[in-house]
Amino acid sequence: MAGGGNAIRGSRVGAGPMGEAERGEAAPRQAITYFCAHEHRSVITFSIEAVVPEEWDCPKCGLPASVDSDNPPPAPKIEPYKTHLAYVKERRSDKEAEVILEEAIQLLRDRRKSGEIIF
Ligand SMILES: [Zn+2]
Secondary structure, eight states, X not given: OOTTHHHHHHHHHHHTTHHHHHTOTTSOEEEEXXXXXXXXXXXXXXXXXXXOOSXXXXXXXXXXXXXXXXXXXXXXXXXXXXXXXXXXHHHHHHHHHHHHHHHHHHHXXXXXXXXXXXX
């Protein structure tokens, strides 16, 4: 399972730790140390099967961090905290979309029940 890691890596960064959490504590782990431009050192634990990303958002400041301590990635121009917030918002809007859809379906059903036929 070594090849083709790059394609998977891109989607995994955005997906966050959700997948790992579900695997439980019994899964073997590997600890990877990341360094950001603020010289924070963050140890991130991955499942042993996970494709370890070369970059990771620093949990302390949100900047991209790299496994290479001598060469941390430069700070991007965008506000780092937006990254985390964006994930939360993304998830929430998905949930909202689901609710809105559910309400729309419910509304259609209610109207059908009341004798109003909609095509
Ligand atoms: Zn940092």
